Amino acid sequence: MTTLSKNTAPAQTRTTSATPAPVLSVRDVRIGDRVTDREIVHGVSFELTPGKVVGIVGESGSGKTLTCRAALGILPPHFEVTGGSIEIAGTDIATLTPARWTALRGATISAVFQDPASYLNPSIRVGPQIAEVVRVKKGLKRREARHRALELLQAVHLRDPELVYTQYTHELSGGMLQRVLIAAAIAADPRILIADEATTALDVTVQAEILDLLADLREQAGLALVVVSHDLAVVAQLCDEVLVMRQGEVVEHGPVEAVFHDPRHEYTQLLIAEHEQYGLEKFLTPQDPS
Numbered sequence: 001m002t003t004l005s006k007n008t009a010p011a012q013t014r015t016t017s018a019t020p021a022p023v024l025s026v027r028d029v030r031i032g033d034r035v036t037d038r039e040i041v042h043g044v045s046f047e048l049t050p051g052k053v054v055g056i057v058g059e060s061g062s063g064k065t066l067t068c069r070a071a072l073g074i075l076p077p078h079f080e081v082t083g084g085s086i087e088i089a090g091t092d093i094a095t096l097t098p099a100r101w102t103a104l105r106g107a108t109i110s111a112v113f114q115d116p117a118s119y120l121n122p123s124i125r126v127g128p129q130i131a132e133v134v135r136v137k138k139g140l141k142r143r144e145a146r147h148r149a150l151e152l153l154q155a156v157h158l159r160d161p162e163l164v165y166t167q168y169t170h171e172l173s174g175g176m177l178q179r180v181l182i183a184a185a186i187a188a189d190p191r192i193l194i195a196d197e198a199t200t201a202l203d204v205t206v207q208a209e210i211l212d213l214l215a216d217l218r219e220q221a222g223l224a225l226v227v228v229s230h231d232l233a234v235v236a237q238l239c240d241e242v243l244v245m246r247q248g249e250v251v252e253h254g255p256v257e258a259v260f261h262d263p264r265h266e267y268t269q270l271l272i273a274e275h276e277q278y279g280l281e282k283f284l285t286p287q288d289p290s
Helices: 064-072 098-104 126-138 142-155 161-165 174-185 204-221 232-238 256-261 266-278
Strands: 024-033 038-048 053-058 079-088 109-112 192-196 224-228 241-246 249-255
Touching (some): 038 079, 064 192, 064 224, 109 174, 142 174, 232 266, 241 266, 249 256, 249 266
């Protein structure tokens, strides 16, 4: 079996401390729109330790993606962090220069978004795009980078990695493109991966395979994950903790089992009621009636 990283130990051996240091800390983060002079995100907080998965759910426009983009340092024009702090591996991102951000992205924190075709160059074969990430971030020679790219394509369970390496984006299905994007995102062995609606446009079977892949990454590499999704079943299946966001605020935050079995906020109750028909309960452990 191809390992996801040659140099990364399993999650249980990544740290010997009972309470490992967070790899991502988001503390009371507020995001404003300079054009309208309005605060859009109102005080979001959570922490990620190695191997932990935090889910963020909520309606469109609730601030989920803005929060993640703030953590990546890629907020859209005219949006800015107006309060709170974000630390990546103990470093306050407000202190980062553009050069340090370039070094950090991909190598420490990485992301997979909903539309992979928008993040891959259609005029370049997909394999060399992954190999280039490896060359830039890991300093490998061309032949070594190609070998590592093939390993990554195999690690994300793509059949015939040699063939996929030579193909263009228009020759691949949506599920295959999403796997290629994940391969590129993990190419430099990041400690944090943000998956923003990464399975939204995929059919049920492919979605299940991508979720299994993310779970493998967590278990084999100790990767810390932020999973943004409107699908509560996805969050229930994969996450340890969940934040429920509405209109820029976190209305509920806690362990997935506790929040989904005993939602306190009426908005969370509404979300769960809407998702019960999709089999949400099969991903939750039955609660002890005592």
